[in-house]
Amino acid sequence: MKNLRLKAARAGLDMSQQDLADKVGVSRQTINAIEKGDYNPTINLCRAICKALGKTLDELFWEE
Amino acid sequence: MKGRVRFALCLFSAALITLFLYILIHESGHMIVMLSAGATITEFSIFGAHVSRKTAGSDPLVSIWVLLIILFLLVLTIFLSGLNKKEDYDERQRLERGKAYGLGFFTIMGSVFLAIAIDLLELLPVQGYVLCAASIFPGLMAFLAYSIWHEAYFSLKDKTGALLGMFGIIGAINLIIAVASICDGSMIVNGRLGLNALNAACAVMFIEIFVVVLMKKISTAKETDEEDED
Numbered sequence: 001m002k003n004l005r006l007k008a009a010r011a012g013l014d015m016s017q018q019d020l021a022d023k024v025g026v027s028r029q030t031i032n033a034i035e036k037g038d039y040n041p042t043i044n045l046c047r048a049i050c051k052a053l054g055k056t057l058d059e060l061f062w063e064e
Numbered sequence: 065m066k067g068r069v070r071f072a073l074c075l076f077s078a079a080l081i082t083l084f085l086y087i088l089i090h091e092s093g094h095m096i097v098m099l100s101a102g103a104t105i106t107e108f109s110i111f112g113a114h115v116s117r118k119t120a121g122s123d124p125l126v127s128i129w130v131l132l133i134i135l136f137l138l139v140l141t142i143f144l145s146g147l148n149k150k151e152d153y154d155e156r157q158r159l160e161r162g163k164a165y166g167l168g169f170f171t172i173m174g175s176v177f178l179a180i181a182i183d184l185l186e187l188l189p190v191q192g193y194v195l196c197a198a199s200i201f202p203g204l205m206a207f208l209a210y211s212i213w214h215e216a217y218f219s220l221k222d223k224t225g226a227l228l229g230m231f232g233i234i235g236a237i238n239l240i241i242a243v244a245s246i247c248d249g250s251m252i253v254n255g256r257l258g259l260n261a262l263n264a265a266c267a268v269m270f271i272e273i274f275v276v277v278l279m280k281k282i283s284t285a286k287e288t289d290e291e292d293e294d
Contacts, residue, residue, distance in 0.1 A: 026154035029215040032287065039156050 108193035172203030235270025
């Protein structure tokens with residue numbers, strides 16, 4: 001399932017996938033895979049992404 | 065029950081492959097020393113576990129230098145790999161590399177069994193040791209193709225350009241050697257495909273790397289364009 005909230009949060013800060021990947025310490029393809037729903041990140045990666053985007057886990061990763 | 069049977073089969077297959085690879089590497093070591101001393105290999109057997117040679121004037125000094133060079137490269141490799149203990153792959157890459165290794169392993173299993181069948185039934189005119197070494201290539205190529213496509217081959221800190229340049233040089237050298245040996249007839253030894261066939265196999269493997277990297281670049285560029293449009 002696509003993670004559109006992550007994509008929107010990233011776009012809101014005018015960050016490319018590569019920018020977010022560099023900030024979090026993963027590859028661009030990993031960020032792309034998370035946004036497309038092809039990969040479920042571990043809790044540590046989720047927390048790192050939330051910290052980079054200034055959002056909470058619920059805001060980015062909780063399924064409604 | 066199904067799980068146990070599967071486990072037992074995997075264990076048996078792994079043991080068979082390990083035994084095969086162990087004998088291959090061991091006898092290949094003998095073969096390298098013999099070749100470096102100027103001997104001609106007349107027979108290479110895996111399950112017979114022996115290598116036969118025809119000595120035509122050997123030079124022990126040459127073999128000592130070759131062994132020293134191999135030893136130096138081995139020690140250098142171990143030393144350099146020990147320096148970089150930190151994992152440079154992210155969690156998704158490590159997962160994909162695991163899948164790639166699995167794919168490579170099962171591909172090697174298939175190609176080794178095929179090589180054994182070809183050798184036992186004499187289906188192709190190929191030297192035994194060439195067939196054994198060549199059977200590893202499909203597994204390597206499967207691993208490379210999968211890991212490159214899922215962007216799990218090059219680590220986060222690899223200098224991709226430099227590595228590709230090095231692969232290009234090695235691939236080109238192997239291609240030149242293979243083509244030269246076809247032209248001068250040294251590819252065929254005693255009516256069977258000889259050691260130079262492995263240069264051709266190496267060249268194919270490195271060409272595959274470039275093809276997959278290129279296809280991935282095109283696919284990634286397309287994804288980036290779509291992302292920019294959004």
